[in-house]
Amino acid sequence: MRADAAPASTLQDVSEGASDDYIREKLDVAVDCLATSASSIQLRLANAMISALSRLNPDDFNEADERALFENIEAAMTSVDPDRSVSRYEASAEAMSDESAVEVARWITDLRARVIAPS
Secondary structure, X not given: OOOOOOOHHHOOOOOOOOOHHHHHHHHHHHHHHHHOOOOOHHHHHHHHHHHOHHHOOHXXXXXXXXXXXXXXXXXXXXXXXXXOOOOHHHHHHHOOOHHHHHHHHHHHHHHHHHHHOOO
16 A cells, blocks of 8 residues: 555545435434424525535435435425525525425425334
C-alpha cells in the first residue's frame, strides 16, 4: 500500500446510499417536525424538509415503493420556484392548501412506517 493511501477500512463506497440508521434518523426528525409544533402544517412541512428530508435522496431507499413515495414528497415540496427570500420548500409548502399539506405529511409518516417496519 502507498504511504499516502488510506486504509481500505476507512474508505466508503460512493455507490452506497445512506445507512439505514441515517435514513431512520432523518425520518424521525421529519416526523418530529410535523408533530411537535403549533405552526401551520405548511410551515411544519417546510421545516421537515429543511431539517431532515433534504439530506436524503431517492437512491437511499432500497425498496421501489419507498423510493417512489420519497420522490412524490420531493416533487410536492419542490413544485414552486420561490420569488422572494424563502426556500423552494417554503414556497412550495406555502402554496399548498391545508388538505394537500396534510396529504404530504401523511406520505412522510407512511414512508417512516415502511422504513422502520420489521422485514
